[in-house]
Amino acid sequence: MISRSRASPSLRLFREFLLREISSRYVGSVFGGVWALIQPLFQLAIYSFVFRVIFAVRFPELQQHSFTTFVACALWPWMAFQEGLQRGTHAISGNASLIKKVAFRRELLVLAAVSSIFLVHLTGFVVVLLGLTAIGEPIRLSGLPVALLGWLVMFVFSCGLAFLTSSLQVFLKDVEHVLAPVLMVMFYATPVLYPLSRVPEPYSIAMALNPAAHVLEPIRGALMRGEWAVLELLAMLAAAFAVAALCKLVFNRLSPHFEDFA
Amino acid sequence: MPGPSKDVLVAVQGVSKVYPIAVTPRERSKTLVALLRGRPAPKQFHALRDIDLEVRRGESLGLIGVNGAGKSTLLKVIAGVVKPTSGTIQVAGRISALLELGAGFHPQYTGRQNVRLATALLGLSAAQSDAKLDQILSFADIGQHIDQPIKQYSSGMVVRLGFAIATAVRPDLLITDEVLAVGDESFQRKCVEWMKSYLDDGGTLLLCAHSMFQVQKLCRRALWIDGGAIRAGGPAMQVTQDYLAWHDTLAAQSEKQARPQEKAGSYAIAELRVNGHTPGGSAVAELGGTLRIEGAVFSPDGRAPVVAIGCVRLGGAAIYGLASDMDGHTLERLGTDQFHFCLEFDPLELLPGRYEIRAHAMDPEGVRHFDEVKCDLEVRGDTLEMGLCRMRHRWLSPGALAGVPATGHGLAPDLMSPGSEGGVR
The missing domain is CATH 2.60.40.10 (Immunoglobulins)
Structure with missing residues (x-):
């Protein structure tokens, strides 16, 4: 094994990678990070128009809240998970020149890629919640700590799966193409646009198996109703770490060959 | 020397590196499955075979060999970029590996931003990096360009900046792979000078070069790698000369083989x-x-x-x-x-x-x-003249000078031929 007397400069390296990940998306653009907010905002506007205005959707789970608030609470964490996973998938293959020539911990690239997406979307999330509150939506900002715990679970899931997909992507370029439709199906199979309780009998069981449902619903419950479903989230966090650990095993097994295949 | 001592900076023992060979997507997926199951890949290439190597503090070691012999792979293994398939590597101290000057530079970012990431990759803290910035700038000699994106740099500037960063940390071990082959003459001289002063100050150098002259100049010891294994090791002068002799023989053999076919259908005396x-x-x-x-x-x-x-x-x-x-x-x-x-x-x-x-x-x-x-x-012949051949000449006296036409050409015929009065004879 390689023993190396390097203290832990990993933290600084992670920070530099993270800064680069964030800035590289917006370097040279006029509005910079504002774009990160605009894209999901448009999506939110479209869903609101289609479901509120055209379909005139109303269901009791909304209580006194608007459909917009209902979607917003789950849309941002989902977007962070999805984009984080997609960006993380390219973290290794997209940095081939570095991988081939410089020694450093490869997982930092994946962590930085996923973290950059989560930081950007978490900021957007808070801005949107504050905005909705400002226009009179009764959002329980006191539920934010629980929501953040939910975000943490989504982050661990996203990172963990990105360990798997990024290492497979080095060998097979098909991974990203498989990922795109899978994530699209996942989006509609996850209670972002509807509450889990509205799903009819045979499907609801299958959908209840989707871990994301058990993270997004508690986030929504905390912000819309002030519920503290901490235990459920902690259980999901444990599950997320288990998934991440498994994926990291694959990553570790394949990482000695990144230099050759990337 | 009894056992590994503190002086040993790098200890490589029984290191082998096997690369899977997989080109088509089918081969790649087969290889992927094999690797995931912890089995050897279906098709393999032995890049390094059972390498033992020790580099002591203050030593300068040059790796020589033909292209594809495994020199770069060995450097990568020592630098930690490549994990060996078997064997152990122990490194005591800070390594600065220049496997490629400017590796990891991002063209969109300014020189300053790239320096930040590069020093982070070398393990420097942000404060250390800032402290080294002036030194890096003066060595790289790129002036105000430091705040311009790297994509606007000339290739020489990129190379200078890359070398300046790697040398700014004064590593315990500097690994360089053919970096002296790039850059212009004055930059190469600067690099060689830096390396010499680095060696004089007790630095340790592991160098891979195709120029035997550089190896002889910078390294005291040389290692000849052939087919992934060590073929010879010892004083740089001796190993490089053995290598060159072998290389000449090889070239002569291939020329001999190539010649008869060519001669049959070509111009000949x-x-x-x-x-x-x-x-x-x-x-x-x-x-x-x-x-x-x-x-x-x-x-x-x-x-x-x-x-x-x-x-x-x-x-x-x-x-x-x-x-x-x-x-x-x-x-x-x-x-x-x-x-x-x-x-x-x-x-x-x-x-x-x-x-x-x-x-x-x-x-x-x-x-x-x-x-x-x-x-x-x-x-x-019978002459006292020296050299290789006779050159037309004549001796002039002041009197004769006046009679010579001013145009310069058209020497008098009697003065042109040696052996007459102009000659020594």
Whole structure:
């Protein structure tokens, strides 16, 4: 094994990678990070128009809240998970020149890629919640700590799966193409646009198996109703770490060959 | 030396590296499955075989070998970029590996931003990085360009910045892979100077270079890698010379193998006589006498070839050479594919000594050399003149000077020929 007397400069390296990940998306653009907010905002506007205005959707789970608030609470964490996973998938293959020539911990690239997406979307999330509150939506900002715990679970899931997909992507370029439709199906199979309780009998069981449902619903419950479903989230966090650990095993097994295949 | 001591900076033991060979997507997926199951890949390539190596503190070691011998892989293994398939590597101290100057530079970012990431990759803290910035800037000598995106840099500037960063940390071990081959002359000199001062200060260098001169100059010890294994190791001068000798033999062998096929269908000297002597014997000529070089050239396509004749001091300097087309002379056809030439030097102005006459067959365009035939020549004569050949000359006295035309050309014929009153004789 390689023993190396390097203290832990990993933290600084992670920070530099993270800064680069964030800035590289917006370097040279006029509005910079504002774009990160605009894209999901448009999506939110479209869903609101289609479901509120055209379909005139109303269901009791909304209580006194608007459909917009209902979607917003789950849309941002989902977007962070999805984009984080997609960006993380390219973290290794997209940095081939570095991988081939410089020694450093490869997982930092994946962590930085996923973290950059989560930081950007978490900021957007808070801005949107504050905005909705400002226009009179009764959002329980006191539920934010629980929501953040939910975000943490989504982050661990996203990172963990990105360990798997990024290492497979080095060998097979098909991974990203498989990922795109899978994530699209996942989006509609996850209670972002509807509450889990509205799903009819045979499907609801299958959908209840989707871990994301058990993270997004508690986030929504905390912000819309002030519920503290901490235990459920902690259980999901444990599950997320288990998934991440498994994926990291694959990553570790394949990482000695990144230099050759990337 | 009893056991590994503190002086050992790098200890490589029994290191082998096997690369999977997988090109097509099918092969890649098969390899992926094998690797995931912890099995060896279906097709493999042995890049390194059972390498043992020790680098002590303050040592300078050069890796030499042909392309693909495994030098770069070995450097990558020591630098920690490549994990060996088997064997152990122990490194005590900070390594700075220059496997490629400017590796990881992002073209969109400014030099300053790239320096930040590069120093982070070297393990420097942000404060250390800031402290080193001035030093890096002055060594790289890129001035205000530091705040411009790297994509606007010339390649020389990128290379200078890369080297400046790697050297700013004064590593315990500096690993460089062919980095001196890039950059301009003055940059190379700067790098070599830096490395020498680094070595004088007790630094340790592991260098891979194709230039034996650099290895001899910078390294005290050299390691010759061949086919992924160590072929020889020892004092740099000795190993590099052995390597060069081996390389020459190899080149000569491949030339020998290549030659017969080429000769069959190409221009060749069919016959050569120097004052009546054929190659193998030694021709004789008199100083001031006549030297006649004649022979025949074979032409595969029946076109009149060009013949080039040269005269070389035995084992030394080239004295004179010319080709038939320079004088506009066309060789005379002898048969369908043979062309005759006859060149005469009269009077011969070579001083006594041993020479070699070389005849080359060239294509009709006079561009490519195809064949070479040599014949020894001994020039005899009785003179005290020194050197290789007689040069036209004359001695001037103030009286004679006045009578010389001012135009400069058109020397008086009686003064031109040696052996008359102008000569020493």
